[in-house]
Amino acid sequence: MTAETETKPVEQQVQDTPKALETKEDVKKEEMVAKDAEEKTDDKAEKEDKEKKEEKVEKPKKEVVPPKPTVHKADYQNDVVYLYQFMRTPVIPSVSPHCLKVETWLRLAGLKYENVDHKQKYKSKKGQLPFVELNGEEIADSAFIIKQLGDKFNVDLDAALSPEQRLTAHSTVSMIENHFAWIIKSIVTATPETMLDAYKLDLKRYLGVVLPGAILSIMYKRKHRMMAKKVRAHGIGVHKPEEIEEFGQQDLRVLSDLLGEKEFFFGEQPSTMDVVAFAHLAQLVYMDPEVSVSLRNWLNENTPNLKTFCDRLKERAFPDWEEMLANLDLNSHLPKPPPEEEKKEEDKPEEKKEEAKQEVEEKEKDTKEEAPAPEEDNKKTEEKEKEK
16 A cells, blocks of 8 residues: 555545435535525515515605795786885875886886785885795895896896996986985985875874874884884984085086986986986985975975986886876776776666666556546446447
């Protein structure tokens, strides 16, 4: 026997015995049975998963509840601008230049809008008026309203302006809204009783509450005292009344010189600057002429082109001005039923009465014709007696 045979591993020798081979086959069989069982288990689990998925698909999905609208006008129409502002007065559409600015721009832009009669109850999330709602979203602040609506509807009143004109417009608008507007506020707050007459304010409508006159008067004066604090905080309010009026005259002179003899500030078509100037000048120009306001009187005497400018823009943007102020109608611009149709509807009851009256008269007439006259009856009776 060689050395290799003698040194053969014991393990190899064991494997070569018949008993070892038999054990190996048993192990293989057990492994095969275990594998088959495992495969069956996997198939069963896979089948169950598949059935569960099918059940999930078959179950009807829960309807997704749309989020509640965050606007006041829940039944809005798409692409209709809903404007929230102050109430009308008999002399001006709004005592807020910012509200008048937005409504004037909407009219010149030709956008479909509707004033919401909110009885002075609502303010924007910023605590201001005006604000608008469009397609379920709120837009506040007059400058942002005009910017966002212009982008949305592709409207730009300044499209024809040159770069230099745009710079002039920007600086002038800043002067009007950050200086001249506060001069008007200072005049209004300094003489609340005069302004009550100048704008012919109905305090119930202006304050949005129904209370006795004495209480309304207190609320009105309190509102003006709060505004006076803001005017003082701005800086204008620290000056004497004559100094404030001088500031106002300077601003009016600048606007008058810039306008000159032109129809509008940059030519024949109104721009955003014209809208802003009109909205603020109108607060002064259209005060009741019977009430004396010194700065308004100065404007009429020294800058009459500003008055004619306001009249010109008023005619273009508000052809319904007189009707709107006479009826205090928030939506005089919206289509109304033709007057003839309304008249016909009103006349219908009277027409029915007339027809009924005619029928009665005709019946009475027929009855008279059918009934014989008394004289004729007597004659016939006498003739019969003679014949007898």
